[in-house]
Amino acid sequence: MTHRDGRLRETGAVRLAIFPPERHDVNFPSLRARVAGAAVLVSLTAACGRIPPAYPDPAPAVTEAEVIGVWKGDCGATFTVEEGGAAEITDFPVEYDRDSGVQKASGPAQWRLLKATKNIPQQLDLVRDQKAHTLSFGLQEGRMFLQLLLVDPADFSYDCDFRRV
Template sequence: MRGRTRALVWAVTVGVSAGACAGAPKALTHMTAADVVGDWTSDCGSTLTVAPDRTFTVRDLPVDYALVSGSVKRLAAGHGTWYLFAGVEGVAPQTFDLKIGEEFYSLDYVREGNATGLRTDLGDPDDNRWCEFSRRPRG
């Protein structure tokens, strides 16, 4: 039994280390509603409006990626409820989760200079294809 446990611990450690080296987002500590409420745009053409009442509206959110064709399936528009997932230390990072109907979409928090950004992967996270959101300045 000890041999299996050691092998499992080693496999998880290697997997987490490989993910960290492959451009995985760095976890940010203790994100709050103030960190996400507002208007966001992405480098892939999506917009996200996050309201303080835990609702949101999104347009053109990438929800699937076809590796062979390189095409991105997008959600034309959606409205739903958002959640702050606290993460599990050493296992899963904090995420910003969007629920539209029965579907959940998770975005990772990333640091952009002194600001916080949001990022979702396009396909396999190990391939380093991302759609990154930054907060739109109020005008």
């Protein structure tokens, strides 16, 4: 009843194209093979690169008065935020490279408070040598913290969480 040569066959008012059986078997992987291929691709992507962490749970709007003071990081760094925009950093991570590790800096800096946007939480910029280092405000167990995230070109990341002392 089917045409093996690919000719058109009329069925009632509908015309159907009938393909030879060999065309069904060529270059059409089974659903199982396609799913397995997709699973391998996802596994390789996860194994070869680290997906950067998302922003922390956002903190409520932070005022300048809440930022002023000494902040200590879980990476050993500290920074002091003073009234008027002055800051002081000590062993503060400024760059990260998977091969050479973390480069740190110490000395005077400036700070500015950035407002939250639709998709980005409120942030604090520490500016040293005309380069801004952005920290995101977050909440953990009801306590405010600042998160610094450095990413190298190969998508490896380094983070340091700061709490006010």
